[in-house]
Amino acid sequence: MPTAKAEQAARTRQKVLLAAAEVFDETGYEKASVSQIVQRAGLTLGALYFHFGSKQGLAEALMNAQPTTIEPHLTSTGLQRLVDITLVWADRMKRDPVLRAGVRLATEQGSHGMNDATSFEDWRKLMRGHLDVARSSGEIRDGVDTDQLARFVVGACTGMQLYSHLATRRADLMERVCDMWDLLLPSVASPAVLQAIHVGPTRVPAR
Amino acid sequence: MPTAKAEQAARTRQKVLLAAAEVFDETGYEKASVSQIVQRAGLTLGALYFHFGSKQGLAEALMNAQPTTIEPHLTSTGLQRLVDITLVWADRMKRDPVLRAGVRLATEQGSHGMNDATSFEDWRKLMRGHLDVARSSGEIRDGVDTDQLARFVVGACTGMQLYSHLATRRADLMERVCDMWDLLLPSVASPAVLQAIHVGPTRVPAR
Structure with a gap:
């Protein structure tokens, strides 16, 4: 106690x-x-x-606090949880200063002499864990490497955020994250699961 | 003259x-x-x-000079050209200071008070042009939006570069770009074209 x-x-x-x-x-x-x-x-x-x-x-504390501001909001598992993490992240980026500062600091760190991939690696490991659950439930297509996919999603979300921030002050970030899953899911989700995965702002829990 | x-x-x-x-x-x-x-x-x-x-x-001049350091090296068309642009980009990032500076400045611009999406939008339009050629040649699956795909590739490349730079000083950037196409092509390339598209460092022309 x-x-x-x-x-x-x-x-x-x-x-x-x-x-x-x-x-x-x-x-x-x-x-x-x-x-x-x-x-x-x-x-x-x-x-x-x-x-x-x-x-x-x-x-450093802020860069590495990112996942703790997302995971408590979620109950889904496997591939749906990975999708949900990115949707809640896109939603929370609009107003959670801890998350926004963490992403901004991680992205711009080169300009203040830092060179720390920890926050990226933490996201990758967390996502990979959910993808391994998805794989063991038969949700992932044969031939898809879960670590490769987790790493790609982390990189893609980072870059989409930057582009969305510069182009629309993040107004279109949710839409961009949905685009990512529209483009990725047919390649990575097993056919039986593809129709069952939901992608969209309705996946974000009410506060 | x-x-x-x-x-x-x-x-x-x-x-x-x-x-x-x-x-x-x-x-x-x-x-x-x-x-x-x-x-x-x-x-x-x-x-x-x-x-x-x-x-x-x-x-600003450096951020916006990026495509001119890539396109002159290429002769392919359509979807293969889009793949080739990203592969040549991954290769040139190892040693072309104009390209490296452009990407670094575009990524870190928030830290010096700039907010300019021009370089991202230029890449998107350029890629979308090649994707529209690919669509008219029947290379793209029905239902794939070429503008959405071009925007996603620009964002994903930006974020993969940042992650690769922090984790490996860009040693794995080429591998990461190949991962992206492994994950995306089954969703976006029409079945007839999927087997014909080449992805790998051998697509980069010798200097």
């Missing part, structure tokens, strides 16, 4: 993370300042450094 | 562009300085400002 002190520390950590997400999402890594972040969180610089060590430590 | 003066101006422009590509590719937009660029080009600041107006003007 967590002590009152541990609960307080977890709340403080979360406050810093949320304030940092908002600032990074709005201004990008370079222009964000730690003093601006602690001011928004209503905390001290000490709290930020205690929990995250540095501005870069905060950025 | 271009005058000697016009030829000289074109050569100067090209020198500035190449030097800028090398510097942007190595250091990113923020850290690159115009004085470093003109020093590498062996030219004056005046030449840079005359041809490109500003550092941002240079970045």
Whole structure:
């Protein structure tokens, strides 16, 4: 059972993370300042450094927090769950600052001297796990490599997001994710499952 | 017929562009300085400002120069040409600084306050043109929207490049592009054409 002190520390950590997400999402890594972040969180610089060590430590925590903002919303399994993850992600990108900051930081990290594929690899492993469940249930066509497919979906979602952000400020991101599945599913889903998979914004659970 | 003066101006422009590509590719937009660029080009600041107006003007020219570094290498048509464009792109990303800088600048532009989808839209239109040729030759399955497919390929290539760069410094980019076609072609190529399309590094013309 967590002590009152541990609960307080977890709340403080979360406050810093949320304030940092908002600032990074709005201004990008370079222009964000730690003093601006602690001011928004209503905390001290000490709290930020205690929990995250540095501005870069905060950025890493945000990049790697992405899956935890998606998975709790879902109950489906196998291939449908993989589809649902990408649909909920497209929906949450509209308004979840932790997710938006994580994606922005991961995409632009080269410009501030970082070179960390961890968030991409975490997504790939998570997706691959669901695809392996799908394979064992006979949902995946013979010849499709689940690791290759998981890696492709991670890369494709990253690039679609970037393009959608530049072209429409992400207004068409959900539509683009649906396009991806329209194009991929006939190649990867076994014929029996293809008709049963649902793709569309109605798959996103109400908040 | 271009005058000697016009030829000289074109050569100067090209020198500035190449030097800028090398510097942007190595250091990113923020850290690159115009004085470093003109020093590498062996030219004056005046030449840079005359041809490109500003550092941002240079970045825009590089982002939008991408297709011109790929298309001259190709003679194929239709769906095979679309495949070939992506394979030559994966190969040239290893060593063409103009292409590398263009992709890096387009990807990281948010971090330096730019928001320009032009390079993405240019690629989409170019790819869509080849897909429309493929459609009129009966190479594309019924129900596949060529604009949707072109847009998806642009987004997917962008994201695969970013992931490959972070995970392997682009050592596996060619393999990732081949994965994409393995996954997409069964859905988009008409059955008669599917067996005839070649995917692999052997499609890249020798220099």
